[in-house]
Amino acid sequence: MTRNAVGKTPVTLLGLGAMGTALARAWLAAGHPLTVWNRTPARAAALAAEGARVADTAAEAVAANTLTVVCLLDDTSVDEALAGAGLVGRDLVNLTTSTPAQARARAEWARERGARYLDGGIMAVPPMIGVPDTGGYVFYSGSRELFERHRATLGVPAGTTYVGADAGHAALHDVALLSAMYGMFAGAAHAFALIREEDIDPAALAPLLADWLTAMAPAVHQTAGHLRSGDYTEGVVSNLAMQVAGTPTFLRTAEEQGVSPELLGPYFELMRRRLAEGSGEEGLTGVIDLLVG
Template structure:
């Protein structure tokens, strides 16, 4: 259904956990007719007071609209919840957290049942939904037709970024970014651990640490450029050889501060391995090739 100022796309929402409820409320607030279903009826009842139609079953909710959005606990839950529904000619948008392989298998599962499939990876927490200035968005992959048909509707709760027709790409982008986030958190944890027993206010270190991390962000783009070109020595300022030479100071300082190096040592070990293979004139990009099996 084309969306315009007079008639907005009707949406079915399966799953009303914290994220599903946030999505549902945003569509309701924007004037989209909404049918909801949740395994725990009380959560659906709360949305009924805000204008949602509550279906008695997932199958009934699926039957109500062409656009069906699913946000459940895991991939197994999706299969169980939607198993009894008629998916023929439905646009199924799966926002359940999954792996790339699960998303690809689910896309084939949907195709066999006559549905058009779009997978999503949500880069936001529930409070960011419906708040454009918060910067949340959703990666989408799979059917380009479904994405283009419903982009305006899908963009109501959060921004949209389409990353390709391979249904697994949204999940892959999601996990790639989350993995980088946890790597950053590991470095932050080590940094705070180093000063934990000293007369240093963590609140005073925090802005210095945050600014330093921001200053290092351009390295992400340099890494991408080097991977694309295959030249890991392009525009290198601090060579791997120089950086490895400095690692004993990092390890000795941690030891002196009584801090475990378990978050730091694996990466330093990879740096030394790459150096031993002859990558001394590179920067850190070559470490990536050691990780790809």
Template sequence: MTDNAIEKSPLTLLGLGAMGTALARAWLAAGHPLTVWNRSPGRAEPLAAEGAAVAGTVAEAVAAGRLVVVCLLDDASVDEALAGVDLAGKDLVNLTTSTPGQARARAIRARERGVHFVDGGIMAVPPMIGAPGSGAHVFYSGSRTLFDSHRETLAVPAGTSYVGEDAGFAALHDVALLSAMNGMFAGVSHAFALIRKENIEPTAFAPLLADWLVAMTSSVHAAAAQLADGDYTRGVVSNLAMQVAGNATLLRTAEEQGVSAELLAPYLALMERLLADGRGNESTTGVVDLLALRPTRLRTVGA
């Protein structure tokens, strides 16, 4: 029996932007019956030619099946699209980029409407969707029953990870990883700025920079272990006092090269605060505690 001969689960997709279209094509290529809706109907025409059923309204699209996937511009767009639509008994998966708080609020509203809800955080750009080996991944959180019921369908466009019944956890994982990525990009930008005016080819420097960053990733696991057991001195090789002393060289070099230190300064200032608190024998993991000043609020588990 061929893969195409196996009956595939139908689903509805609301939203045909760049990401929505990539998702749609992945499900169609895998043989899933797909109903689509988009505010601008013209975006649906190419997908209709590829086998998608095009709904004229959101209500019509939602009525087509149990599993409804939403991939719109923002949280407000989801509210607008679903306003007044009968979702009772539906399995709703929101792949629209949102914050943890927005996802938790949507989970509450979904439960009030008799809807099973899962929120997703997409770790990919559209060309990665449906491409084997691309590394595309989606975090899911909320109803475990919903996720387990549709696991195979959800795994078609990208790899999946279920990260908890708290509906906000998918968005939180997504944003936490993206935040780390932006921090890395900041460091990369500063490094290239330092050599920009010199007779150093960026393309020759890039492999050194990339290899160095890879070598430093082991610090992620060390910090996690320290946060877990509360001992910020465990396994420390270059302690905070040593690093703060070395920071003067980083700042002086930036000044000499005519490079702004604005990307480094906030982090270096946090390190100095820790040192002033007498924590020079620790690692820099204590910066996490300085950033997380507010008490953790009570979270509502998603529907």
């Protein structure tokens, strides 16, 4: 053990893919004694050279320390890795991507086996891990006491954001944010498709597009306010009726440019449906109600 490891919480890490390896290196760099396990042992060789202890089995790795962090491929992989592990009295932090229902089931699974449980959703890519000021962080949900106990250790690779005692809420926040990201990517893809066959440099459009999306992003606060108050007309500048009236121009432009409307069409259809319900003075918040239930 190195001198700077004294007093640092020992960590067991299961899973050494790109994200797991980045997590491991962050804890090693911060002086945490680290035990690692990976289904493919060769992946652990470099970390062993950097000071990690390599366990032959997942059960051996779990037995080594109170705190075990899991970062595997999927929920099934967690089942397989922990099948023979003794979990009584252990602190289990699961950073494996899962659904909210899987996270809740895993929390109950851990409780039945005598373990304390936290679920996590990583809002970062591997190059952001262990690098200050990159903006990466991890959502955590489940035992608040467990989160506070290990907050400093969990905060070494990336920032920490606790989102509630419901073990499914970290996964839900993770998927909610990523869903919005993919919606943004879809809009950007349509924008670039429109200019694809024109004498317009995509690199010239990119900063305009980025600035426009940045300017539009604060609209989410108005949407949140509408959902809390139930008044979908408050502060609306461009109402639904006006926006629906403009959608044929977008669709006609796509047709003229030889671009499929399949990314925009479903959203425009929801807007038309909401308008047909007599909600022309609202903004776009009412579309959410059409998606729920």
